[in-house]
Amino acid sequence: MVGGLLEGKNGLILGVANQRSIAWAIARSTSQAGARLAFTYQGERLEENVRSLAGALPGSVVLPCDVLDPAQVDTVFQSLRDEWGRLDFLVHSIAFAQRADLEGNFSETSREGFRVALEVSAFSLVSLARAAAPLMTEGGSIVALTYLGSVRAVPGYNVMGVAKAALESCVRYLALDLGPRNIRVNAISAGPINTLAARGVSGFTSILGQVRERAPLRRNTEAAEVGDAALFFASHLSRGVTGDVLYVDSGYHILGI
Numbered sequence: 001m002v003g004g005l006l007e008g009k010n011g012l013i014l015g016v017a018n019q020r021s022i023a024w025a026i027a028r029s030t031s032q033a034g035a036r037l038a039f040t041y042q043g044e045r046l047e048e049n050v051r052s053l054a055g056a057l058p059g060s061v062v063l064p065c066d067v068l069d070p071a072q073v074d075t076v077f078q079s080l081r082d083e084w085g086r087l088d089f090l091v092h093s094i095a096f097a098q099r100a101d102l103e104g105n106f107s108e109t110s111r112e113g114f115r116v117a118l119e120v121s122a123f124s125l126v127s128l129a130r131a132a133a134p135l136m137t138e139g140g141s142i143v144a145l146t147y148l149g150s151v152r153a154v155p156g157y158n159v160m161g162v163a164k165a166a167l168e169s170c171v172r173y174l175a176l177d178l179g180p181r182n183i184r185v186n187a188i189s190a191g192p193i194n195t196l197a198a199r200g201v202s203g204f205t206s207i208l209g210q211v212r213e214r215a216p217l218r219r220n221t222e223a224a225e226v227g228d229a230a231l232f233f234a235s236h237l238s239r240g241v242t243g244d245v246l247y248v249d250s251g252y253h254i255l256g257i
């Protein structure tokens with residue numbers, strides 16, 4: 001029973017594209033635990049989706065935010081300051097790489113493709129944490145989503161693996177920086193889940209099958225399992241944990257062969 005675990009807490013969730021999004025599963029877990037939530041969308045294309053999903057959660061706030069635009073990032077936090085005064089947790093569930101860089105040979109990655117993947121998928125965590133910290137006046141929790149391709153070479157994941165390695169490193173350095181203010185920073189390394197972003201990775205379906213066949217739990221990861229792990233990080237239950245990466249992947253990452 002998790003009801004009340006996040007009662008009175010305010011959370012910002014970035015990365016809801018549709019109801020399959022991991023960010024949406026996190027929204028469900030944290031709102032069921034009592035959190036009041038704000039969501040962002042990137043561009044008008046997704047605004048309606050996000051507004052209609054958020055509409056199911058009374059009191060939620062919806063704001064535009066392309067993490068490549070520093071003015072939009074500033075406006076999000078100014079709005080939350082005006083609306084709530086305080087932020088307790090932030091979920092970074094955002095990644096992007098050009099499609100051409102998610103297939104073929106990693107050695108062919110373009111300079112621009114490398115820059116964009118790292119900026120959207122890793123640097124954004126730094127800029128968001130910097131903007132969020134002044135609002136986390138009673139301490140806070142920042143959670144980012146990562147994948148095993150950061151520490152293993154996964155065919156097709158390519159430049160996104162490099163971006164996730166950078167993201168995980170950012171988690172550790174941010175944890176070191178923000179720990180004295182009682183702001184914790186962690187990552188969840190999720191097993192493959194069928195979402196919009198995942199379908200951009202070539203060979204994704206066969207990766208799903210591999211996990212189902214070989215993971216210790218012999219099944220794929222459900223978004224709700226990641227949602228509940230994020231709830232743990234957002235709550236006081238994880239108060240002694242920072243700078244860490246928690247694998248929610250049916251145990252797949254422990255395999256040798």
Ligand code: NAP
Nearest residue numbers: 015017021022066067094095145147192193195196197198
């Ligand atoms: P998703 O539903 O497609 O979510 C990805 C989100 O990132 C989308 O809302 C997307 O918006 C947003 N985004 C991309 N560029 C952005 C920008 N410049 N500014 C703001 N938002 C931007 O896919 P997901 O699988 O839930 O992905 C969420 C996170 O989980 C990502 O970090 C992903 O790498 C990670 N993850 C996923 C899996 C998996 O198998 N699904 C496994 C491990 C980790 P647009 O649609 O507008 O681009």
